[in-house]
Amino acid sequence: MTGVLVIEDDDRIRLSLVLALEDEGYAARGAATAEDGLLQQRRDPAETVLVDLMLPGIDGFECIRQLRREDDVPIVVVSARDDTHDIVAALEAGADDYLVKPVAVKELSARLRALRRRGRALADPVPSLVFGDLVIRPEAGEVSVRGEPVALTRTEFRLLCELAEHPGRVLSRQQLLRRVWEYEVGDERLVDVHVGRLRQKIEEDSSTPRYLVTVRGLGYKLQR
Amino acid sequence: MRPVGLRGRVIAGFAAGALVLSASMALVSYQLIRGSLLAERERTAVRAAYFNATVVNSGLTGDHPDMLEVLRSLDTGSERKPVLRRAGTWYARSADGGVTASIPEPLQRMAEEGTPGKQRIRADGQPAVVVAVPLSASTVFYQIDSLQELERTFQILALVLTLVAAMTTGAGAALGWYATGYVLRPLSSVAAAAQEITAGDLTARLDPASEPDLARLTTSFNHMVDQLARRMERDRRFAADVSHELRSPLQTLAAAASVLNRRRDRLDDRTATAADLVTDEIARFQTLVDDLLELARSDQPADRRTVDVSELARGVCRTRGISEQIIQGDDQTWSVDEQRIEQLLGNLVDNAIRYGGGPTAIRLGCHDGRHFIEVDDEGPGVSPEDKEVIFDRFVRGRTAQARGDVDGTGLGLALVAGHADAHGGRATVLDRPGGGARFRVELPGCAP
Numbered sequence: 110m111t112g113v114l115v116i117e118d119d120d121r122i123r124l125s126l127v128l129a130l131e132d133e134g135y136a137a138r139g140a141a142t143a144e145d146g147l148l149q150q151r152r153d154p155a156e157t158v159l160v161d162l163m164l165p166g167i168d169g170f171e172c173i174r175q176l177r178r179e180d181d182v183p184i185v186v187v188s189a190r191d192d193t194h195d196i197v198a199a200l201e202a203g204a205d206d207y208l209v210k211p212v213a214v215k216e217l218s219a220r221l222r223a224l225r226r227r228g229r230a231l232a233d234p235v236p237s238l239v240f241g242d243l244v245i246r247p248e249a250g251e252v253s254v255r256g257e258p259v260a261l262t263r264t265e266f267r268l269l270c271e272l273a274e275h276p277g278r279v280l281s282r283q284q285l286l287r288r289v290w291e292y293e294v295g296d297e298r299l300v301d302v303h304v305g306r307l308r309q310k311i312e313e314d315s316s317t318p319r320y321l322v323t324v325r326g327l328g329y330k331l332q333r
Numbered sequence: 334m335r336p337v338g339l340r341g342r343v344i345a346g347f348a349a350g351a352l353v354l355s356a357s358m359a360l361v362s363y364q365l366i367r368g369s370l371l372a373e374r375e376r377t378a379v380r381a382a383y384f385n386a387t388v389v390n391s392g393l394t395g396d397h398p399d400m401l402e403v404l405r406s407l408d409t410g411s412e413r414k415p416v417l418r419r420a421g422t423w424y425a426r427s428a429d430g431g432v433t434a435s436i437p438e439p440l441q442r443m444a445e446e447g448t449p450g451k452q453r454i455r456a457d458g459q460p461a462v463v464v465a466v467p468l469s470a471s472t473v474f475y476q477i478d479s480l481q482e483l484e485r486t487f488q489i490l491a492l493v494l495t496l497v498a499a500m501t502t503g504a505g506a507a508l509g510w511y512a513t514g515y516v517l518r519p520l521s522s523v524a525a526a527a528q529e530i531t532a533g534d535l536t537a538r539l540d541p542a543s544e545p546d547l548a549r550l551t552t553s554f555n556h557m558v559d560q561l562a563r564r565m566e567r568d569r570r571f572a573a574d575v576s577h578e579l580r581s582p583l584q585t586l587a588a589a590a591s592v593l594n595r596r597r598d599r600l601d602d603r604t605a606t607a608a609d610l611v612t613d614e615i616a617r618f619q620t621l622v623d624d625l626l627e628l629a630r631s632d633q634p635a636d637r638r639t640v641d642v643s644e645l646a647r648g649v650c651r652t653r654g655i656s657e658q659i660i661q662g663d664d665q666t667w668s669v670d671e672q673r674i675e676q677l678l679g680n681l682v683d684n685a686i687r688y689g690g691g692p693t694a695i696r697l698g699c700h701d702g703r704h705f706i707e708v709d710d711e712g713p714g715v716s717p718e719d720k721e722v723i724f725d726r727f728v729r730g731r732t733a734q735a736r737g738d739v740d741g742t743g744l745g746l747a748l749v750a751g752h753a754d755a756h757g758g759r760a761t762v763l764d765r766p767g768g769g770a771r772f773r774v775e776l777p778g779c780a781p
Contacts (some may be wrong), residue, residue, distance in 0.1 A: 119581055119585070121582075121585040122581060122584050122585045122588070123585075125584070125585045125588035125589045125592070126584075126588050128588065128589070129588040129589070129591045129592050132591065132592055132595045168464045187584075189580035189581055189584075193636075196460060209579040209580070210581060210583065210584040211580055211583035211584040211586070211587045211619055212584070213587055213591070214587065214588055214591035215591075280642065281641060281650065283641070283644050283645075293648055293651050293652045294645070294648035294649065294651075294652060294675060296672075297671060309453070325639070326639035327639075
């Protein structure tokens with residue numbers, strides 16, 4: 110049993126999601142406010158957190174930021190809002206995935222499984238990948254830039270590893286969505302925002318990236 | 334006949350006004366100048382005639398004066414011809430032969446009765462003035478002054494005045510052309526702004542400071558656009574509100590239905606059937622809400638990015654469990670709105686699955702500067718009546734209705750048309766050679 114915390118202010122949605130996730134084999138529990146959710150997560154950390162964006166008191170965006178400040182727990186946004194502004198803001202705050210209500214339970218379950226797999230090591234792990242000052246140790250799950258360790262979330266780490274496995278080769282956003290998020294067809298904004306977050310952590314100047322570069326019209330590549 | 338435009342009418346009006354004005358000015362000037370010059374010329378002729386008559390009279394002393402010698406002694410020049418009639422006989426210098434015939438009879442009679450006179454005549458086809466001065470009971474002195482030179486002056490004057498009138502008319506037309514251009518320029522900027530707004534740019538406004546005289550037009554135009562933008566914003570917000578309000582209960586329903594479905598085996602037949610109905614209808618309701626919201630948003634401009642459409646098509650096939658082999662056209666990288674084109678492809682493929690037994694070919698390519706997407710199926714095809722309405726909202730094919738098919742929302746193809754429209758393209762349905770339907774979407778912007 111793996112724990113899922115559902116932070117959702119609508120009682121009926123929370124109850125139905127908890128019931129359905131329990132059916133799927135997760136130990137699910139709910140929190141009606143961000144404050145309660147944060148408290149529960151501190152006391153008894155769940156493996157994954159589902160967050161609604163419109164919450165009373167602390168809103169979903171702030172809730173994601175506070176969760177992210179503490180650790181790299183995978184966060185999935187489940188919101189009725191589907192405009193780009195909200196999606197990008199939630200991902201920039203630190204969410205790993207974004208689902209628009211109503212989401213089918215099968216789909217939600219698939220996303221959670223993909224997130225769990227993301228934590229595992231690569232199929233064919235190599236001791237370390239070196240890109241100039243950037244050193245990636247896939248087995249240890251560690252990344253360092255100029256000798257300084259960098260804290261990455263699982264999704265960021267998996268994204269970096271996918272790119273590092275194919276040094277100098279361009280990977281399209283759809284390819285990355287398939288390999289990292291396990292989407293057949295997904296929202297490319299997921300990739301763009303995560304690349305932006307990665308750059309802020311590994312690049313000296315994220316506006317003129319040295320390692321993780323955009324290839325216009327094609328995708329991204331990691332270069333030495 | 335095409336009605337004459339505002340500009341044409343104003344130009345014609347200006348030209349006609351200038352013509353009337355300049356023509357009447359020219360006519361009046363001509364008449365005044367002609368009258369005063371002729372009067373002046375006649376006065377000169379009369380004065381000269383009296384002077385010459387005095388000279389002739391003084392030469393006529395004695396019983397048999399030599400008339401011709403007397404006439405020859407006059408200093409007249411070539412334009413002036415003196416003639417003497419004495420006791421019923423004409424005397425004229427040899428060079429002036431024949432002029433006597435042009436002296437009118439009434440003038441002659443009047444002069445012979447002792448009254449001096451003058452009259453304008455034509456001598457040898459040329460204009461002239463004849464002055465009659467009676468010298469005695471039987472002698473009359475006539476002098477014929479040619480007006481030929483003056484007449485030529487009048488012709489030149491008339492020509493010059495006509496030219497001036499024509500030029501004034503032309504200048505009037507030019508002024509009309511310039512004035513209408515000047516007045517219509519703000520209207521052109523209104524038209525340009527209206528076009529921008531139609532194209533989806535609701536920030537287009539007119540500058541009220543640029544033309545103070547047209548401030549009312551610019552103000553009311555800008556006000557209208559403000560109102561329009563506000564209304565569209567309200568509609569958009571309404572769509573977002575509806576989205577939230579409908580999606581939240583749907584989320585509960587979807588999760589609860591999943592719980593019900595898990596326990597389907599434990600339900601009796603009636604309850605299980607009811608649970609199935611609930612689950613199916615929730616799925617349909619969900620699609621309907623998504624499609625409706627998408628349709629409400631479809632008039633927004635496309636968010637263009639460079640997209641690998643071949644890859645999108647492969648993804649669409651993968652999610653629906655269809656062989657990717659049916660896709661023709663690799664490496665199609667277009668500048669389009671990714672989400673909309675993905676949905677467009679998905680809806681066409683779903684349509685082929687639902688009504689045409691599955692797609693048999695998906696073609697992507699570029700033809701005549703336009704991208705095209707074609708989805709073929711080998712189903713019953715689309716009847717001519719259905720072709721006209723198939724892209725309308727809530728229209729489902731007759732065959733589908735006959736089958737009692739209720740899976741679709743009736744919005745799929747309306748969305749296809751809406752997305753094509755947002756890209757400036759269009760969607761059509763054709764007959765596939767060999768039977769079935771061929772849905773074709775064309776989008777502009779393909780570099781040859």
